[in-house]
Amino acid sequence: MADLILAINTGSTSTKLGLFDGFTVLITETINHKASELTGFRKIIDQKDLRLKYIYDFLRRNQIDLADLKAVVGRGGLLKPIPGGTYEVNDRMIEDLQAKKVEEHASNLGGILARALADKANCPAYIVDPVIVDELEPVARISGLPELERRSIFHALNQKAVARKYAREVGKKYTELSLIIAHLGGGISVGLHHQGRVIDVNNALCGEGPFSPNRAGGLPVFDLVQLCYSGKYSYEEMRRKLLKDGGLNAYLGTTDIRKVEEMIGQGDKKAKLIFNAMVYQVGKEIGSLAPVLNGKIDAIILTGGIARSNRFITQLTQMIEFIAPVKVYPGEEELAALVAGAYRVLTGEEKARIYK
DSSP: OOSEEEEEEEOSSEEEEEEEETTEEEEEEEEEOOHHHHTTOSSGGGGHHHHHHHHHHHHHHTTOOGGGEEEEEEEOOSOSOBOSSEEEOOHHHHHHHHHTOSOOOTTHHHHHHHHHHHHHHTSOEEEESOTTBOOOOGGGGOOSSTTOOOOOOSOHHHHHHHHHHHHHHTTOOGGGOEEEEEEESSSEEEEEEETTEEEEEOOTTTTOSSOOSSOOOSOOHHHHHHHHTSSSOOHHHHHHHHHTSOHHHHHHSOOOHHHHHHHHHTTOHHHHHHHHHHHHHHHHHHHHHGGGGTTOOSEEEEEEGGGGOHHHHHHHHHHHTTTSOEEEEEBOOHHHHHHHHHHHHHTTSSOOBOOO
């Protein structure tokens, strides 16, 4: 066990941990946090000590000595826009995460926890392909109002991981391919990967693209403005409506695609319509990216939790397979993707980027 790497993936109500020896997984564990123990924290950043306690418990139970770790890698947070890659967690990054210069998100804890553990282990701390990876072409940033520039916030870690996986399978480099990748999960992001860069992608956190299990996605703009000024909702209520209570949740009262399929099986016509509408919107989003490269797309990759739904994937594939061959990687392997990024640096395949 010469290359022990500890990976930390922080979610809103969970902390996923993985111990790897190089690319080989040794131990994984998901710590689910009760709502009652999180409600006392005003900000996500305040959960640091609680989450560290659970990580130390995990290390003790599994007899893992911090001194044996070669690196600790955490899920990247909502930092300033940066290109993709593996970044060493430095003081500037910690300052930005703690200062909340960008929006709050559970992923902000990833770099902070990794650095806290790495300092004790006397090894480097990294983040890999954070959600704010920004490689957009200048033309893709234009929105229609100078005050509102389009932003790149998406499932960069998983999208780039499956892109590299596909490249290995076809015997090419990631930088040689043009791919459309749709991450289908609680949020849905559809990115155009060209020569190793994501040159266009919908902002999957803040209101672009298809609706998802709990996000409203792109909406009729002027009607949304009128709703915001209707006096019915506060800012926080509207924010929750768009980011947590939208999509499937708003229409059907569930974020579980399996339950929606059960409803359809029981003859629920509304459930079938909403399910079909989500497939429809994802298909439209994928199709909208093909002209950017004049239709020269090597493959379309579908990934994320919803990619486990045969019904969803079958319907979606029928819509988009005329564009390019469709490859499906169900679920997501974010712990493995984090470790892969750290290991590429440890082995000298890549150099760690510097966050400035």
